[in-house]
Amino acid sequence: METVGFLMLAHRATPENLAKQARIMADADCQCVYVVDSAGALILENASEGVSALVTELGTDAQVSFHGHQNLSVGVANSVYAARAGAGNSPTEVLAAAFERLNIHTGVDIHGVMVAGSTRRRAGATGVDSVLGDGELVFASLTKEARGLGPGLARGS
Numbered sequence: 001m002e003t004v005g006f007l008m009l010a011h012r013a014t015p016e017n018l019a020k021q022a023r024i025m026a027d028a029d030c031q032c033v034y035v036v037d038s039a040g041a042l043i044l045e046n047a048s049e050g051v052s053a054l055v056t057e058l059g060t061d062a063q064v065s066f067h068g069h070q071n072l073s074v075g076v077a078n079s080v081y082a083a084r085a086g087a088g089n090s091p092t093e094v095l096a097a098a099f100e101r102l103n104i105h106t107g108v109d110i111h112g113v114m115v116a117g118s119t120r121r122r123a124g125a126t127g128v129d130s131v132l133g134d135g136e137l138v139f140a141s142l143t144k145e146a147r148g149l150g151p152g153l154a155r156g157s
Contacts, residue, residue: 005030006067007050011041015053022054025062032063035087037078040071047078051085063087080104 005025007018022033035050042050047066054064066082068075076094080102093116096108 002031003029005033006036007034008036008038010035010037010050011039011046013050015049018050019053019057022062022064023057026058030062032065033058034065034067035082037066037068037075040069040075042068042078043072043074044077044081048081048085051082051087055086 005022007013007021010018013021018035025033033054035047035054037047047068051064051066058064064087066079066087068078068082076098079095080098083099083104092108093110093113096106096110096113099106099108100110
């Protein structure tokens, strides 16, 4: 079993404090630590500075990931900054297209993922979420109801 730690409300902490908390998680055998912009308040360099601090602190002791929100409509941009610093997360089809334009090669079939995202939305899904970490894409695109959480409820949202 793998464990993942989430540094919530990352906009309220300095990069140094985020790194200190990430070290505690890694020392407790956490395999992946997320910088989580749960309020959607980080902007560009703020996202990459937090991720960079974790990457520097943790080295190969744990993976570093980023989870952003679109509150200020910079979730994809923050993910680009975070990816350049060593981590990332955003809507797969949008992020793949942005990465392609920035010559960040992911191996993702951009046309295919755009069609898949569009098809899932038409089928009533709430969106295509992805966790980008260590070169792997994990899709969680079931509707909230299909996940058994009932209408209006989302685990971890």
